[in-house]
Amino acid sequence: MAANTTSDHCREQAERCEADAAASDLTEVRDRNLRSAAAWHAMASRQQKSEEARAEKDRLAEAVRQRCLA
Incomplete structure (x- = not known):
C-alpha cells in the first residue's frame, strides 16, 4: 500500500x-x-486501525510533551 493511502x-x-x-x-x-x-x-479496515493507533500515539506524545514543558 502506498504511503499516502488512506x-x-x-x-x-x-x-x-x-x-x-x-x-x-x-x-x-x-x-x-x-x-x-x-x-x-x-x-x-486495516488502514483505519493504523490511523487510529497513530492518532492515539500522537495524543499521548503531545500529553507527555505538555507535562515536560509544564
Missing part, C-alpha cells in the same frame, strides 16, 4: 469495484470486481 481512499476504491460489479453483465467480471471490493474493504 482508509477513505480504500473505501472509495471498494465502492468503485462494487459499482463496476453491479454494472457488469459478465459473471467473471462481476466476481472479479466483488473480490477486489472485498480486498479494498479489508485494506480500509
